[in-house]
Amino acid sequence: MSADIGADRATDRTGADTAGPPHPGVPANGVALSCRDVRVTYGRFEALGGVDLHLAGGEWLGLIGPNGAGKTTLIGAISGLIDHHGEVALADGRQPGARDIALVPQNPLLPPGMTVAEYVLLGRTAHLGWLARETREDRRIAATAVRRLGLQPFGERIVTTLSGGEAQRMVVARALAQQAPVLLLDEPTSSLDLGHQVTVLELVDELRREDGLSVISAMHDLSTAARFCDRLALIAGGELIAQGTPEQVLQADRLSRVYETPLTVRHIDGELCVLPVARRRNA
Amino acid sequence: MAQALDPAIGGSSLSGDESNGEDRASERAFRLPLLGLVGVIAAVIVAALISATQGAAGLPVGGVLTTLLDAVPGINLEPGLDARQQAILTQIRLPRLVLGLLVGGALGSAGAAYQGIFRNPLADPYLLGVSAGAGLGAVLAIGFGLDLSWGPFGAVPAAAFVGALLAVSGSALISRGPGSSPATLLLAGVAMAALFSAAQTYALQRLSETRAREVLSWLFGQLQTNGWDQVLLLIPYVVICGAILVAYGRHLDVLRVGDAEARALGIDPTRSRIVVVVAASLLTAAAVSVSGLIAFVGLVIPHVIRLLISHSYRVIVPLSALGGAAFLAFVDVGSRTLLAPAELPVGVITAFVGAPFFAFVLWRGRQAPS
Numbered sequence: 001m002s003a004d005i006g007a008d009r010a011t012d013r014t015g016a017d018t019a020g021p022p023h024p025g026v027p028a029n030g031v032a033l034s035c036r037d038v039r040v041t042y043g044r045f046e047a048l049g050g051v052d053l054h055l056a057g058g059e060w061l062g063l064i065g066p067n068g069a070g071k072t073t074l075i076g077a078i079s080g081l082i083d084h085h086g087e088v089a090l091a092d093g094r095q096p097g098a099r100d101i102a103l104v105p106q107n108p109l110l111p112p113g114m115t116v117a118e119y120v121l122l123g124r125t126a127h128l129g130w131l132a133r134e135t136r137e138d139r140r141i142a143a144t145a146v147r148r149l150g151l152q153p154f155g156e157r158i159v160t161t162l163s164g165g166e167a168q169r170m171v172v173a174r175a176l177a178q179q180a181p182v183l184l185l186d187e188p189t190s191s192l193d194l195g196h197q198v199t200v201l202e203l204v205d206e207l208r209r210e211d212g213l214s215v216i217s218a219m220h221d222l223s224t225a226a227r228f229c230d231r232l233a234l235i236a237g238g239e240l241i242a243q244g245t246p247e248q249v250l251q252a253d254r255l256s257r258v259y260e261t262p263l264t265v266r267h268i269d270g271e272l273c274v275l276p277v278a279r280r281r282n283a
Numbered sequence: 284m285a286q287a288l289d290p291a292i293g294g295s296s297l298s299g300d301e302s303n304g305e306d307r308a309s310e311r312a313f314r315l316p317l318l319g320l321v322g323v324i325a326a327v328i329v330a331a332l333i334s335a336t337q338g339a340a341g342l343p344v345g346g347v348l349t350t351l352l353d354a355v356p357g358i359n360l361e362p363g364l365d366a367r368q369q370a371i372l373t374q375i376r377l378p379r380l381v382l383g384l385l386v387g388g389a390l391g392s393a394g395a396a397y398q399g400i401f402r403n404p405l406a407d408p409y410l411l412g413v414s415a416g417a418g419l420g421a422v423l424a425i426g427f428g429l430d431l432s433w434g435p436f437g438a439v440p441a442a443a444f445v446g447a448l449l450a451v452s453g454s455a456l457i458s459r460g461p462g463s464s465p466a467t468l469l470l471a472g473v474a475m476a477a478l479f480s481a482a483q484t485y486a487l488q489r490l491s492e493t494r495a496r497e498v499l500s501w502l503f504g505q506l507q508t509n510g511w512d513q514v515l516l517l518i519p520y521v522v523i524c525g526a527i528l529v530a531y532g533r534h535l536d537v538l539r540v541g542d543a544e545a546r547a548l549g550i551d552p553t554r555s556r557i558v559v560v561v562a563a564s565l566l567t568a569a570a571v572s573v574s575g576l577i578a579f580v581g582l583v584i585p586h587v588i589r590l591l592i593s594h595s596y597r598v599i600v601p602l603s604a605l606g607g608a609a610f611l612a613f614v615d616v617g618s619r620t621l622l623a624p625a626e627l628p629v630g631v632i633t634a635f636v637g638a639p640f641f642a643f644v645l646w647r648g649r650q651a652p653s
Binding site for chain 1: 312313529530531532533534536537539540541543544546547548549550589594595
C-alpha cells in the first residue's frame with residue numbers, strides 16, 4: 001500500500017497564523033526532516049515496511065493508527081533509538097542527532113530523588129563540552145524552559161512527587177531545553193485526563209508557533225489529532241496507509257477498515273470528529 | 284550540611300522586573316550545592332589536621348601548621364617543630380595521611396560510580412567482588428614475585444586491575460537479565476568474591492610462611508607506608524581516573540532515565556558504561572594494590588552525600604571522593620590510636636562502621652520501597 005494522497009497539497013492549515021520565526025537552519029515551510037523507505041525488522045517480523053514521510057518546517061504532523069500499527073516504532077526510528085534501514089535526513093542531508101531532534105517519550109522514567117531542575121537540565125546534555133560541565137548559559141536555557149512551562153514553583157520538587165500533568169510538562173520542558181528544531185512526541189497525552197490533554201497540546205502548539213518548531217506526534221485520539229495537527233499520517237500494520245490534511249485522511253470507510261470497527265466522521269462546530277458507531281443501537 | 288538551594292522560588296518572590304525576577308528565581312534551583320562542598324572540604328581539613336597531630340608521638344597543631352606553611356614556596360616561617368618531630372611529620376605522618384586521603388578518595392568515588400552505573404544504591408567495590416578480584420591479582424603478583432615496575436605502572440596494580448575487571452564483569456553478567464533486582468547484583472558479587480577469595484587462600488597456601496603472613500596482613504586493609512613510595516604509585520591513577528569519573532557524573536545522571544532516553548539526549552550508554560566501569564575498576568585496583576581490601580567506604584560515603592546533599596551524580600562523585608578521603612583519614616587516626624601501641628587494620632574499622640550502616644540502608648529500603 002502506498003500513500004494515496006499527495007502530501008504536498010496539505011499545508012493549508014499552516015498559513016498565516018502559524019508563521020512564527022522558523023528555527024535557524026529550517027526555512028519556513030521548507031523540509032525540516034524527511035524519511036525515505038524507513039524499515040524496521042525484528043528477526044523475520046517486519047515492524048515497519050518502507051515508510052516515506054516528510055516534515056515541513058513549522059509543521060505539526062500527527063501519526064495515527066491502531067495499537068501496534070508501528071507509530072512508536074517509527075518515532076523510535078526517526079529519533080535514532082531503533083536500528084532501521086532506509087534514510088532519515090535533515091534538510092541539509094545530515095542524519096539527525098540529539099541537537100536536532102528532541103523526544104518526549106510515552107512513559108518517561110522518573111528517577112527517584114532527582115529534582116525538576118536537574119531533570120530539565122538533562123536536556124542540555126548534547127550541548128555540553130568535554131568535561132560535561134554545564135555553563136551559566138545552559139542553566140539559563142533550562143531555567144527559561146522551566147518558566148515557559150510554568151514549572152517555577154516546582155524547580156526543587158522531586159520528580160516522582162509530581163502529578164501526571166506536571167510530569168508531562170516537565171518532560172516537554174526537558175525537550176525544549178534541548179533546543180532541537182524538531183520535536184517528537186510519543187502519545188504525549190496518553191496518561192492525562194481530558195483537561196490536561198488539551199493543556200499539553202495547546203502548549204506544544206504555542207511553542208511550535210513561537211519557536212518555529214516542527215512537531216511529529218503519535219496520537220491516539222483521532223478528533224484531537226484533527227484539531228491540532230496540520231497533517232496526519234495513518235499507519236497500520238507497519239505500512240503508511242494515507243497522509244494528508246485531516247480532511248483527506250480521516251474518511252469513515254478507510255478508518256473503519258483500518259480500526260476494524262464501524263466509525264463515522266462528523267463536522268461538529270466546524271471541527272472534524274471521529275466517532276464510533278454504536279453497533280448495538282443501530283442494529 | 285544544609286542544602287544551598289533556596290526552596291522559596293514560588294510566585295510570591297517574583298516582584299519587580301518580572302521576567303528577570305522569574306529567571307533569577309528559577310535559576311536558583313539549578314545551582315550546585317556549594318555549602319555541601321564547603322562542608323566536605325572542611326571535613327577533609329579537620330581530618331588531616333587530627334591525623335597529622337595525633338599518634339604515638341603527639342605533635343603540636345601550631346607546629347604542624349607552621350612547618351607545612353614553611354614548605355610552601357614563597358612563605359618563610361619559623362618551623363614550630365624540632366628536627367625529630369619534623370622527620371616524624373614528613374617521613375611517617377604525612378605520607379600515611381596522604382595515602383589515606385588518596386585511597387579513601389579512590390574508593391569513595393569508585394563506589395559512587397558503581398552505584399550510578401548499575402543504578403544500584405548498594406553497589407560498592409567490596410560488595411561487587413571487585414576488591415576481591417583486585418586482591419587476587421595483587422596476591423598472585425606479590426606472592427609470586429612479579430615485582431616488575433615502571434614508575435607507578437607496575438605488575439601489582441596491573442594484575443589487580445585485571446582481577447578487578449574480571450570480577451566486575453562477572454558480577455554484571457551473572458546478574459543481567461529480566462527479573463534482576465538490586466539484590467541480584469550483590470548476590471552475584473558475593474559469588475564472585477567467594478570465588479576470588481578461595482583462589483586467594485589457595486595462592487596464599489602455596490607461599491612460604493613469612494611471605495604469606497606479609498601478604499595476609501596487607502590483605503586486611505592497612506595504610507602501611509614506606510616513605511612516599513605508595514603515594515607516588517597511587518597519584519596518577521587517582522588524578523586521571525578521578526577526573527574521568529567526575530566528568531562522567533553527568534552521564535550517570537542521564538543514564539538514570541534509561542538507556543533509550545539517554546540515547547535520545549545524546550549519549551552512548553554502552554560507551555559511557557565501559558568508560559566508567561574501567562575507570563572505577565582501575566581506581567579500585569590501584570587502591571587495593573597499596574592498601575589491601577578496605578570495605579564499605581564506597582558504600583557509606585556516597586549514601587551519606589546522597590542523604591545530606593544531592594541525588595545528582597555530578598555532585599555525588601566529586602563529593603564522595605572528598606568525603607571518602609576525610610573518612611579514611613579519620614579511620615586511620617582510630618587505627619593508630621585505639622589499640623596503641625598495636626595497630627588495628629583500617630579495613631577492620633571501616634567494616635565495623637560500614638556493616639551496621641549497610642544493615643541500616645537495607646532496613647530503610649524495606650521501609651520505603653522505590
